[in-house]
Amino acid sequence: MTTLMARLRAVLHHTYGRIPLSLRVALLISPVIVVGQYLTMRLLWEMQPVSVLQASSDFGMPRPPPRFMPEPGFRLPMRDYDRGPPVPWDNPPPIDSSGKKLTFARRNFIPPWQSLGGIFLITTLIVWFAAWWVMRPLQRLSRAAEALGRDVGSEPLAERGPPEVRRAAAAFNRMQDRLLRFLRGRSDALLAMSHDLKTPITRLQLRLALLPEALQAPIADDIGTLQKRVEEALTFMRGVHGGEPMQDVDVNALVAIIVERLQDTGADIELRGSARTLACRPGQLERAIANVLENAVRYGGSAVLTIRDRSDALTIRIRDRGPGIPESLLPRVTEPFFRVESSRNRDSGGTGLGLAITKDLVESMGGHLLLRNHPDGGLDVQITVPRQTR
Amino acid sequence: MTATPRPHIVVVDDDQQIRELLSQVLDQYGFATRAVADGAALRRALAEQPADLIVLDLMLPGEDGLAICRDLRTRSNTPVIMLTARGESIDRIVGLEVGADDYVAKPFDPRELIARIRTVLRRASAMPGATPTRLRGWTFDGWTFDAVRRELRDPDGAIVALSSLEFRLLELLLQNANQVLTRDRIMEATAGRPADPFERRIDIAISRLRARLRDDGREPRLIKTVRNRGYVLTADIGSS
Numbered sequence: 001m002t003t004l005m006a007r008l009r010a011v012l013h014h015t016y017g018r019i020p021l022s023l024r025v026a027l028l029i030s031p032v033i034v035v036g037q038y039l040t041m042r043l044l045w046e047m048q049p050v051s052v053l054q055a056s057s058d059f060g061m062p063r064p065p066p067r068f069m070p071e072p073g074f075r076l077p078m079r080d081y082d083r084g085p086p087v088p089w090d091n092p093p094p095i096d097s098s099g100k101k102l103t104f105a106r107r108n109f110i111p112p113w114q115s116l117g118g119i120f121l122i123t124t125l126i127v128w129f130a131a132w133w134v135m136r137p138l139q140r141l142s143r144a145a146e147a148l149g150r151d152v153g154s155e156p157l158a159e160r161g162p163p164e165v166r167r168a169a170a171a172f173n174r175m176q177d178r179l180l181r182f183l184r185g186r187s188d189a190l191l192a193m194s195h196d197l198k199t200p201i202t203r204l205q206l207r208l209a210l211l212p213e214a215l216q217a218p219i220a221d222d223i224g225t226l227q228k229r230v231e232e233a234l235t236f237m238r239g240v241h242g243g244e245p246m247q248d249v250d251v252n253a254l255v256a257i258i259v260e261r262l263q264d265t266g267a268d269i270e271l272r273g274s275a276r277t278l279a280c281r282p283g284q285l286e287r288a289i290a291n292v293l294e295n296a297v298r299y300g301g302s303a304v305l306t307i308r309d310r311s312d313a314l315t316i317r318i319r320d321r322g323p324g325i326p327e328s329l330l331p332r333v334t335e336p337f338f339r340v341e342s343s344r345n346r347d348s349g350g351t352g353l354g355l356a357i358t359k360d361l362v363e364s365m366g367g368h369l370l371l372r373n374h375p376d377g378g379l380d381v382q383i384t385v386p387r388q389t390r
Numbered sequence: 391m392t393a394t395p396r397p398h399i400v401v402v403d404d405d406q407q408i409r410e411l412l413s414q415v416l417d418q419y420g421f422a423t424r425a426v427a428d429g430a431a432l433r434r435a436l437a438e439q440p441a442d443l444i445v446l447d448l449m450l451p452g453e454d455g456l457a458i459c460r461d462l463r464t465r466s467n468t469p470v471i472m473l474t475a476r477g478e479s480i481d482r483i484v485g486l487e488v489g490a491d492d493y494v495a496k497p498f499d500p501r502e503l504i505a506r507i508r509t510v511l512r513r514a515s516a517m518p519g520a521t522p523t524r525l526r527g528w529t530f531d532g533w534t535f536d537a538v539r540r541e542l543r544d545p546d547g548a549i550v551a552l553s554s555l556e557f558r559l560l561e562l563l564l565q566n567a568n569q570v571l572t573r574d575r576i577m578e579a580t581a582g583r584p585a586d587p588f589e590r591r592i593d594i595a596i597s598r599l600r601a602r603l604r605d606d607g608r609e610p611r612l613i614k615t616v617r618n619r620g621y622v623l624t625a626d627i628g629s630s
Contacts, residue, residue, distance in 0.1 A: 194475055195449060195475045198475040198496045198497050199405055199408070199475065199496070201496075201497040202408060202475075202496045202497040202498070203405075203407050203408055203411055204497075205497050205498065205499060205500055206408065206411035206412055206414075206415050206500055207411060208500075209415045209418075209500040209501070210411070210414055210415060210418065227497055247548075247549050248546070248547055248548040248549065249548055249549045249551075250544060250548045250549065250550040250551070250602075253550045253551045253552070253602050254551040256551075256598070256601065256602075257551045257552070257553050260553070260598060261553065277546065277548040282549055282551065286551070
């Protein structure tokens, strides 16, 4: 029984979550309005005096005898027309100065269920429209925030409308401005840092070339590693907002280049499948695939890359025959600087940025990165990039 | 026995240690080197004695590398190789448009720099005295090859990726379109040395290039094999 209740609650919660704000406002206000109207009518009409003559004519009763006079202190009974005609004349009603007998009664004007429902529906619709109209600036704000997320340099919001909306738009624009200045400052700093780091490494390379051959190899390895780390860290910090334009790309050629480059150094990679031209950022796609494939070869020995082309998206799947990644660590593997220590050859360590960079790259193209351990062993990585629908 | 004269290289870099180290390395590989710190010193050095090649750092204080290169081009055809710490593709394009012959990103493997110096010198000596007009690109059979941007586009306008070897190979084939190129010639132009008898690199590169151009490997239309001689790109070429 409790699971039924829990499920019911979940369904209700889910349904409630999907009701737009303007409709919630309407559903809240309409009953208040309708009930308010109803009560007002009830009270008003209850206060409406009806003469005995009128009451008896309403009910088609014979005229009451004129001798009925109110007792002092007589309390006026409330007649409820709905319950039928007033009890004839045992509770004598008072008489006003003009001689007409008075009784307080509710006029027979209580809206029946059907019209109450109709009024409620119309009121809800009107209030819903009004609320939606009032809340359009909120939609504008959310659209602007989304555009900002894709491109920091998007158009600033027009600061118009009621004071609260103008304040919100102004605050939003100031935030965008600060973001832009921060990013610009950071890329200037990165440029300077890049120059500062690359110059000593260049000197090291030159000194290395002047050493006797026998001494060169181990130092060359370390310098190569140092260089790679610097490149990776700078790439990661520079972020993927490199402004590479979207282009139509021959995916087969792009993938083939990456595969062949690794095969030339002896890697065992099988390439399957093909795809039509894809609109994407070729530099970013190339880096994403290369990162994953290099990992697969380094940790998994051999790899199979399958290209699957669908009408709405392109999927590239890279499967290796390595140990995979422990299930508990799998969700963390795309965190920057996170390294899977245990499964790794000590000599082939990395900064832990490769997958973080890959995830950024893929997501900036609107796609997503999926990692899982294949049931038959090895890691299974899937890069999905959506096709633009024009 | 007369020794072949050592090629004269001038290095321009603002870092004193890089100047010294680069001079030593180039000297070790058989180049006579002078090193200067800025544009003014470069002009003085060239006035004293012309150079066979200039290695120019892009990021210099004061007059920057691009301006120096542009100025240099108004007066001579001395080949220029640019060095830079930035490595952004836009720098590459601008550098080549300004008249540089090649571009190496710091930090670099000195051997790569040496190989490129040799290639550029070989190219320059192959056309002595001629103005090495660097063609921007070619069109062939609906395909577009932009040598400056290093982009190949198929007849539908989609970008087709090429490895750097494949780029050089295609560029070479287009520069010598409809003429047969021997494997030795190809090797010299791409790797700076003649082919070993068992060298497969060129053949593999050709077959990959054919795949990129979607040219049938068995009945190729664009890149044809000429038995016992080499390869040739046959197509109507348009240049830009």
